[in-house]
Amino acid sequence: MKYGRLIIGILTVSAALWIIVGEQTAGASADAVVNAPVVTIRAPVAGNLKMAGRQFGSRVSRGEVLASIEDPLVDRVRLNDLLLEERLEAAAQAQIATLLSDMQAVRAKLAERTGVDRERRLEELREQLAHAEARLAILEADGTAAEPEDQQLLDAVAHDVDRLPGEPRLEALVLDHARERVEILRIALQAAEANVFLREGHNVEQRLLDLDQQIAVLKSRHREAQERKAAVRERADRERIRVNNLTGGELQSTVEGLFWEVLEADGVNVQRGDPLLRLVDCQATLVTVSVTERVYNGLTVGQPATFRLGGTSDVHDATVARLAGAGAATVYGNMAVAPSQRHLERYDVALIVPALRQAGTESCLIGRTGRAFFDIRPLDGLRNLFR
Known part of the structure; x- marks a missing residue:
């Protein structure tokens, strides 16, 4: 029993010494600070700065408006010229579109009237041809010479407007004229059925072809006007972007983090490239530590480690x-x-500590201290048990 107590005491002291020495000699940092990179917001253009009041350390979100810059003296002459040119091109396009629409309406009405006139003209020619053929049949059936008392009948059936003065009115001439009349009417009817009107004032097909050609030209001019307008609008948009960039605009946060430092006051005139604000990027949080030379020489990039915030057991x-x-x-x-x-x-x-980066801006612990450990310590199992 006496030796048993002695052995237990020796083991207890040895374990205590092992724990103390192991904990003290394990690779650890002298100090560790939660840190993060600072993002500087600079003036994109020269102008007057407008900045709303904001407390230091307040949270900012990506895309949140922090300030604005406006340059009232930016040159807009080129932009105004392009906008005027765009409106002139739009007016020219509208004028061509109006002419095209009016000409298409005229062409539609003329085509409609042409259809009606063609049907009536065909009816007229068919009727004239029928009567001319009837008169020719009568003349061919009656082979006797025309007596003076038949002069009135000959005058009724013979259309001799082209007869020379003093030309004798003979039966043969009357018959020949009637045959000629029938042939002329047949030719005119065939031509009319082919949409060619030989009588003056009825050949509207040429007019329709002329209108179609003019409509095609106007359509081509309209497409050209559209392209010209689109080209001018594209140039105006590029110039507008350039002017807007020179004019200034809103300055937005590029990170999720904290409002860290103000470098220019509200209302001052700043130049392009001047630093205006500084933000802390909480999503890029890391821990900076300092170690002894012995511990440092035993470390490699990518090596696992642990970090404990001061005042906590996590x-x-x-x-x-x-x-x-x-x-x-x-x-x-x-x-x-x-x-x-x-x-x-x-x-x-x-050190990169994923738990700190994933905490977000609500738990952005910039400036908090703690300790980092790089080796396994005797009490790590017990610590893991009570995590």
Whole structure:
């Protein structure tokens, strides 16, 4: 029993010493700070700055309007000229469209009237041809010479408007004239059935062809006017974009984060490229730590680690993302939290902690401190049990 107590005591002391030495000699950081890159919003153009009042540290969302710039002296002469040219092209297009519509209406009415006139003309020619053939049949059936008392009958059936003065009225001539009349009417009827009217004033097909040609020309001019208008509008849109860019406009947040610093006051005139605001990008949160040379030389990029915020028992998985070494002041030029002099005297390491990035802007813990661990410690199993 006496030796049993001694053995238990020795084992207890050995375990305690093992835990103490293991915890103290495990690779750990001297300090660790939750950090994030700072995004600087610069003036895209020169102009007057308008900025609403906002508290430092307030949350900002991607796309949120932070300020605006307006340049009242931007040159708009070229844009105004292009807009005038666009309106002139639109007026020319409208004029051509009106002429085209009117000519198409005239053509439709003329085609309608032509159809009616053709039917009536065909009826007229058919009727004239029928009577002319009847008169010819009568003359051919009566072979005797015309007596003076038949002069009135001959005058009724013979259309001799082309007879020479003093030309004798003979039966043969009357018969020949009647045959000629029948042939002329047949030719005129055949031509009319083919939409060719030989009588003066009835050949409207040529007029319709002329109108079709003019309509085709107007359609071509209308398409050309549309292309010209579209080309001028495209040039005007490009010029409008250029003028708008020179005029200024709203400045939007490019990150999800915190309102960190104001570099220019509301109402001042700024120049293109001047820094105006600084925002902290909470979605790019990382942890910057400093370690001893012994611990630093045992680290590699991509190596797993753990991080615990000060004042809490939560331990988060992490990954070594950067080994900047000693005197790493230059890598903090665009970081929210600058390193202390003591930090720069040691070796700088940056960790990515996914849990901090996924927390969003509501849990953007910039500036909070803690400790990072790179080796397995004797009490890690117990810590994992009580997580």
